[in-house]
Amino acid sequence: MSWLDELSLELCARGVPRRERTRIVIELDDHIACEPGCEDRLGDPRALAASFGDELATSAARTSALVSFAALAVAAVVLIVSQLTLAGFSHYPGYSNGLSMLLFLPALPGMVVAPQIALVAGTLAAWRALRRRRVARLPAQEIALIHRRARVALAAGFATMAGLELYVIDFSQRLPAWWLGLVGGLAAVAGVGLLAASRTRMRAGAIISGTGGQAGDIYDDLPVPGWRRLRARPWVLGALASVAAGLALGAFEGHAEHSVFEGLQRGTFEGLAAAVGFVVLGRAIGVRPAPPPAESAVPAERSVPPS
Amino acid sequence: MILATVAEEPAHGYAILQHLKQRSSGAFDLAEGTIYPALHRLERDGLLSSSWSTDSGRRRRVYRVTRAGTSSLEVRRREWKQFAKAIEAVMG
Numbered sequence: 001m002s003w004l005d006e007l008s009l010e011l012c013a014r015g016v017p018r019r020e021r022t023r024i025v026i027e028l029d030d031h032i033a034c035e036p037g038c039e040d041r042l043g044d045p046r047a048l049a050a051s052f053g054d055e056l057a058t059s060a061a062r063t064s065a066l067v068s069f070a071a072l073a074v075a076a077v078v079l080i081v082s083q084l085t086l087a088g089f090s091h092y093p094g095y096s097n098g099l100s101m102l103l104f105l106p107a108l109p110g111m112v113v114a115p116q117i118a119l120v121a122g123t124l125a126a127w128r129a130l131r132r133r134r135v136a137r138l139p140a141q142e143i144a145l146i147h148r149r150a151r152v153a154l155a156a157g158f159a160t161m162a163g164l165e166l167y168v169i170d171f172s173q174r175l176p177a178w179w180l181g182l183v184g185g186l187a188a189v190a191g192v193g194l195l196a197a198s199r200t201r202m203r204a205g206a207i208i209s210g211t212g213g214q215a216g217d218i219y220d221d222l223p224v225p226g227w228r229r230l231r232a233r234p235w236v237l238g239a240l241a242s243v244a245a246g247l248a249l250g251a252f253e254g255h256a257e258h259s260v261f262e263g264l265q266r267g268t269f270e271g272l273a274a275a276v277g278f279v280v281l282g283r284a285i286g287v288r289p290a291p292p293p294a295e296s297a298v299p300a301e302r303s304v305p306p307s
Numbered sequence: 308m309i310l311a312t313v314a315e316e317p318a319h320g321y322a323i324l325q326h327l328k329q330r331s332s333g334a335f336d337l338a339e340g341t342i343y344p345a346l347h348r349l350e351r352d353g354l355l356s357s358s359w360s361t362d363s364g365r366r367r368r369v370y371r372v373t374r375a376g377t378s379s380l381e382v383r384r385r386e387w388k389q390f391a392k393a394i395e396a397v398m399g
Contacts, residue, residue, distance in 0.1 A: 030319065030321065030362075031321045034321040042339045043340040048338075051341065052344050052347070055347070059351055
């Protein structure tokens, strides 16, 4: 097998996209043609492919996090427009006056809980990408963390748009046609944007990095003085975040609805939802400590077999 | 060093490497392949741009410095001169 063939195979094994792979091989082919027999001086093809893979995986993960954030921002605007225009109607339809509770029950968490998950996970993914924008090769575990955050955020973004569409269907006989058309159409457009961002993320996730090192967590992302001490007691952070979210939403809703009871009710729900989110998704998006590091820097299923 | 080389004239990977070797009197003895990830990185960072050309029927990627690359090169040159001057002052 020639040096170039070996390089091509190694690039393929590392998930380097076809376009990049072709370009690299043509450039190296030209290099060898300039001085036939210089392959020995080019170095180990496996090491060179690893170098390309590490850098491309880093760059693609950063790009996909930012693209995901942009797509989520569009979805957020759609949700805000839908709620602002809905609030402008003199008769708010209420939750039980639609076609079916079977439509409303999945729509509610989609419109209320999922956007908050998307906001937290998407912001953390984009923030990590921006914060580490000057690093040529991020550790494989850190790249995986960026992808997990973006994946959770995009899934929550989809759930939000799906919830909005279900709401549109549920109240299709109660709300004006222009609102149904506007919100239904905008949610579909935002859904297409999220789909495009998901494709970008999946392509980026296919590139394998072998760079060692730790992923880091939320304590590295947010430089709040002294709060790294909470790393040893993650449940304190979870409790604090849940209480803060509950109090903030409770105060806002209590004021908006002119009702202490409404504020208490919604604040309690928000606090509980935040606590559940911390338990279920905390580790995936790096707000709870990761399990003890594995022996290898690269997860077993993503490591490249020797050629 | 790559930026400084390409700033003189647009060049392909092999030519850049030969220029570097020549200028440094062979002081930089790196695996030659390592220049390509560096070139791709500089292009991703917007400091270089590249395009295909054809030479003797062979496709060749030619790199040139962008405006951002020229500015970055100036900054790095200034920093290096200050650093070298400081070392010179200490070492004598």
